[in-house]
Amino acid sequence: MAKSIFVLNGPNLNLLGQRQPDIYGRKTLSDVEALCRTRAQRYGFDLTFRQSNHEGDVVDWLQEARQEAAGVIINPGAFTHTSIAILDAIIATELPVIEVHISNIHAREEFRRHSYVSAVAKAVLCGFGIEGYGLAIDGLAALLGVKAQAA
Amino acid sequence: MAKSIFVLNGPNLNLLGQRQPDIYGRKTLSDVEALCRTRAQRYGFDLTFRQSNHEGDVVDWLQEARQEAAGVIINPGAFTHTSIAILDAIIATELPVIEVHISNIHAREEFRRHSYVSAVAKAVLCGFGIEGYGLAIDGLAALLGVKAQAA
Amino acid sequence: MAKSIFVLNGPNLNLLGQRQPDIYGRKTLSDVEALCRTRAQRYGFDLTFRQSNHEGDVVDWLQEARQEAAGVIINPGAFTHTSIAILDAIIATELPVIEVHISNIHAREEFRRHSYVSAVAKAVLCGFGIEGYGLAIDGLAALLGVKAQAA
Amino acid sequence: MAKSIFVLNGPNLNLLGQRQPDIYGRKTLSDVEALCRTRAQRYGFDLTFRQSNHEGDVVDWLQEARQEAAGVIINPGAFTHTSIAILDAIIATELPVIEVHISNIHAREEFRRHSYVSAVAKAVLCGFGIEGYGLAIDGLAALLGVKAQAA
Amino acid sequence: MAKSIFVLNGPNLNLLGQRQPDIYGRKTLSDVEALCRTRAQRYGFDLTFRQSNHEGDVVDWLQEARQEAAGVIINPGAFTHTSIAILDAIIATELPVIEVHISNIHAREEFRRHSYVSAVAKAVLCGFGIEGYGLAIDGLAALLGVKAQAA
């Protein structure tokens, strides 16, 4: 049976491609979803892909993932720096959770350098643009011991 | 006429009993609700018992309590450390508000030692496990001058 | 065609007039809305006026303003001090955003002196009571080069 | 055989009822002792009740409790914020120790918000006035699995 | 009898229009004075308008305003961040004092984010360019309950 993975996106990521393209690029969140679906298929993963501007939704979805998924990829957006609720929800999943950021958050404002999520994520990557989602799925597959399927 | 009290729970408390049982124990939020109902009855209190992962819900409910309740018991979970909106809503209730935590938050990570809520709560307790809710109801009754009713 | 402006209000502002009147005065949020409508008419602005206790709603509405409005006036309430999501949403609007506070937040608790919003707002004002909304509309009109219409 | 509990009070608590009654109330330390004796009887506990202005006495008594008691309730007064010796003595007891404060220390001066004791106490409560001692005995009984005896 | 208001300007504001026009715009301090005179007339205010590079002058003038004026508008320039003497002089005026900045100081260097003046001003505004002076006079009039006079 196919394993399920969740890709969760935090606030303002629905504006991807329109907002500050010099930082975030011109690809949209639909492009990200398409990229994720293609990459997930490579490993036979079912994909749940969501975005919300509400912290509570992200917590709800992490609790849902806890029941249904084998792993989670999360781009918490601005919640990265402010949400202990998400930190707690990640611990509660007892799953490998990969934190992704499109831009290199370490090269930006000081307040973007602290992440509550990083301390409880299994792995973290940033700065690869939207390809970071693809690398995160590859990395999650490796952590789960799932190999790419023959084409 | 019976007085009403609110017991409000913040994010991830719906996972109680499943999440990190070494810290939070094995009792569920239903167990907490049952404990609260029994204890509230002892004082003839009507009980409103709620949980949400959304900060805005907790603020909404505190505003509701402001109209309807004689006192509030709140376990703000992770919002304890990050929500000034809840701090403001507690002030606005003009009610005695008791802050409860199941674990001793002072014995955990540094970021759990600061509580925005404590400065505006009437009283605070932590570390008694779920029995802390019972003690909070007893304490709230004492603050309100309500005595236990004859059995 | 009339330009549209948004006036967005954060948590607990629905309690205006009831909560801590020594700080916030006795006028209600309806009074604020009325004041804003009158003042907006002076410049021929369409007005969207909203309040929520949910951070996500404020982010959603800023994204909506991004599509529809010529400018935004925001009183983020407690989110002023805690929300990077709103900061990001304001940047994304690419509109002039005016931050308003009814009280002088610099004369209150230390934690109210830091505003994430101020760094990305076009202009900031506080301490004028609810008349601050009127001044903000006047100021926004000036920034947009819109003059008051003949009576 | 009856279990023994210690109730230890730190500096200036002998002035209770006379000193700053707006903060600490008008009940005296004798009232506190009477309240504690009544409540301890409910659980069949022997009670040792003491106060000192000397940090060393509190350390000595914690070491005594280590030999003789099943649990400790401590209101360390000002030593809460300055004494690592008491912190070490509490660890050494290997007993459940409940920290009590009459006022809500989180609503007072900044230097009263840090407690060396809280990190090693089993549970903490504050803000319930002298009734806090009663709740602490109830809570200690619950932690020890001792039920109230039939009247 | 006409009420008097003071508009006081701190160091380097005499260079307005020449210094860093990308931040401060191209209008000169004479333009500001003209704008203020026009706006003050609208309310029937007498206007005293001054600038100095000497902290002591600003203190002297605030003491003068204390005797003669109904309110003060102050752009303390760099003294905003360094002068406790001006803070004390503002308290001593026992008048409504409005703090104005041409640029949004919160969007600039870190050391410009702290204002000694804001904590004792009645109201604060920044980021509206020189129109901020006009809004400050409008706001001061509102605080003083003075209405615009018929044209």
Place this chain on the structure above:
Amino acid sequence: MAKSIFVLNGPNLNLLGQRQPDIYGRKTLSDVEALCRTRAQRYGFDLTFRQSNHEGDVVDWLQEARQEAAGVIINPGAFTHTSIAILDAIIATELPVIEVHISNIHAREEFRRHSYVSAVAKAVLCGFGIEGYGLAIDGLAALLGVKAQAA
């Protein structure tokens, strides 16, 4: 009837005259007591003069002063910087308490610049050598409205 004043000295002040004479001078604590007795007589004060290396003693004596004295002069020595118990005891006296230091503590190590006592003392003086005690008695007399008696 003669008024009583207490002069209380903290740790190591019994070594005065022997310890670090370049900082504390060569006069002994007996010299200080003699100076105080002479000066107290000038105002008809009874004098209680004590020294201890035990923080608890100083707290006990402040409580005693609370019952018997019209004012207190205290040189808390090293407890100045570490004792919140003494701070609380001073508040509890509800008396004018003058803090004295022989050396100028502001010209010494950084950790000697913070005094818990100063915030609750009525007045503070340091750097006058042992004559500081005399000035403190003069100052206390002035605060109490007691004049020097004819010789």
Place this chain on the structure above:
Amino acid sequence: MAKSIFVLNGPNLNLLGQRQPDIYGRKTLSDVEALCRTRAQRYGFDLTFRQSNHEGDVVDWLQEARQEAAGVIINPGAFTHTSIAILDAIIATELPVIEVHISNIHAREEFRRHSYVSAVAKAVLCGFGIEGYGLAIDGLAALLGVKAQAA
């Protein structure tokens, strides 16, 4: 020949008696000068008494004192906390300089607790009201070894 002493007063002290009388009392700076003249006569001192709102004046006068005076009493007002120029000028006097404050600055806002002047003053006193000037002259006389003259 009579020795000369300088009494220098910083910003806003000319408002003494009018400004915040709950903190500074109702005596004026003229009262202070009169008190100082009377006390100086007791020791045969010539007195120079000045006040300015300009930091530079205070520096100029300290340099003048350096040439003419045997000692200085300074109440730097707000410059206490901000002026390194005055610190340097005090060092340069090579005279005993006594720092005086009318109120207890340690019991006020945090920013009033740091004094640049204290580290280089010979002695410091605060909280005695305007009598503090008298005690400072007494103390300065003692430091200079000048005795009160027969009446």
Place this chain on the structure above:
Amino acid sequence: MAKSIFVLNGPNLNLLGQRQPDIYGRKTLSDVEALCRTRAQRYGFDLTFRQSNHEGDVVDWLQEARQEAAGVIINPGAFTHTSIAILDAIIATELPVIEVHISNIHAREEFRRHSYVSAVAKAVLCGFGIEGYGLAIDGLAALLGVKAQAA
């Protein structure tokens, strides 16, 4: 012509597989090199693979990469947190540099959470074990627009 990439390793990485295997795993640096060579071949990259315990060597090699390579992957080990020289050398390369860590450095000691390198790296990843090197090569290829070659 084949492009060249550098993989540079900082201090103690030569102990990989032997040192703290619970943190770093049991694979050796030879295993890492083999993994990198295989992965580099997939993109037709020439690979230079080095390790040193000397900060100066890492700086020297980055300068060498500056002349010869199309991109760099660096695991600076402990130099991550202490070397501004490496930060400067990375800027000087004017190449895409990917920072890799085997463990999740954000879940470890506080001093490992600050990286001088991250602010100037193009992208950062950590927590994937040695597979992180493979993902870094994939990511670098994507950034360089180099596709995997047919098998």
Place this chain on the structure above:
Amino acid sequence: MAKSIFVLNGPNLNLLGQRQPDIYGRKTLSDVEALCRTRAQRYGFDLTFRQSNHEGDVVDWLQEARQEAAGVIINPGAFTHTSIAILDAIIATELPVIEVHISNIHAREEFRRHSYVSAVAKAVLCGFGIEGYGLAIDGLAALLGVKAQAA
């Protein structure tokens, strides 16, 4: 004539061997005393060995040592981190004072890393278990130029 040395122990050291044996080992304070007596004999030293939970006792004993001893070995326990009174008493001894800790305090909680005593001790050692006392006596003998006596 034999020289005298003092070995002074702070709070909770009387529990040695019983309290947290994983940190402090299973040897008791009697074992420490025996070890010290044997080692002191080697150098012909008279030994005074004491322990107290009262800071004031430690200060008193240091003053006693000042009169009678050639050197002091002190394990201040928790007072290490909180007592400026002991710091002052050590300075006053004008003797070589060796600070000893059984455990390596640098490998424990952050608050145990700061020692007021270390800055005024002649030498410091920690982490050797109770043998540290023996090394301290050896080291003190070397500092005093006293050689081991023939057996």
Place this chain on the structure above:
Amino acid sequence: MAKSIFVLNGPNLNLLGQRQPDIYGRKTLSDVEALCRTRAQRYGFDLTFRQSNHEGDVVDWLQEARQEAAGVIINPGAFTHTSIAILDAIIATELPVIEVHISNIHAREEFRRHSYVSAVAKAVLCGFGIEGYGLAIDGLAALLGVKAQAA
């Protein structure tokens, strides 16, 4: 036509040679002026040389330099560490401004290590004694591309 340069000196520099000669040397400000005149002549510069204890004068003179000079050399004395007004005036000059200190300010008190001026100066030098003024003129000439004239 000869270019003009300004050499501006802050507070207490008029005492040069008399004040703390171990730090500042025995040369007077006249010596400095003479040195500067000689050195300026070497490049054909007109020299304006001034000193004031008033921050406002320094700001005024920088504004004057803005109109008349090709470059400025400034020794801001104590204003270095406290004056944002001078910082702003330097930016406004749009000239190369060289900051000079006679002593090495980095080897002195901590509060002398931060300079507001340095961040906006073109170049900074300290520790060369009064010869530093000569080097500053040489350096300014080099920055302006002015060569020494034939003797």
Place this chain on the structure above:
Amino acid sequence: MAKSIFVLNGPNLNLLGQRQPDIYGRKTLSDVEALCRTRAQRYGFDLTFRQSNHEGDVVDWLQEARQEAAGVIINPGAFTHTSIAILDAIIATELPVIEVHISNIHAREEFRRHSYVSAVAKAVLCGFGIEGYGLAIDGLAALLGVKAQAA
């Protein structure tokens, strides 16, 4: 078979006896080596004794010790305060490592009070002059359970 121990010395220790003799004494590093060889013989230890100014050498040698030695004595000199690479290498040795300093580093500049090494060393000593190396060998022998051999 004889056990081996390493004594490793960091930067500038080769200047011992010449550099700052008031702090470090007049004995040279050769004297230290001789002292160590004599003391090591007492326990039958082989001794490897080295010094380098290169951090990388110290890391290399710790890795060498990891293979060959039973314990390490290290005086990291300035690297104490700056090198995480040495911290990591010490952990990797899995040996008892004793940190030695000739002077009492706690009595010197603030930046010398923090040691990265101390947190991972087994034991630490400082302030005994070069005899500290001898005590460290004695202490290491005790920790290894090796007794002095009969002469």
Place this chain on the structure above:
Amino acid sequence: MAKSIFVLNGPNLNLLGQRQPDIYGRKTLSDVEALCRTRAQRYGFDLTFRQSNHEGDVVDWLQEARQEAAGVIINPGAFTHTSIAILDAIIATELPVIEVHISNIHAREEFRRHSYVSAVAKAVLCGFGIEGYGLAIDGLAALLGVKAQAA
């Protein structure tokens, strides 16, 4: 006999002219060396000119200078901010050491504003571009009392 001076350069200075020319200019390190040789000749100095990316080399060379040179000019590059080993080596030289930076480090990133070297250097200069080396040699000559030789 000619005096010798050392000019020592830290990491990445070998890239001068290629790396970030907007900050460091387009002159190479060879240009710097040529400039230094010419200027040294003016005073009859022998010149040793070196660069390394290895901190240990800089320490070695400072020790060499200690034996052979009359003074040192050092541009420590990134080691400025991180190397206490170089700080110690500079103290050990007992020579006048001049710290030079090509750019104005105070106008760059925060972490470049702290220099360990400055506190022990004799003099410091920055921001003059490579001409700074020339001024440093002039200044060193002045400090050594060496005059320029006749051409």
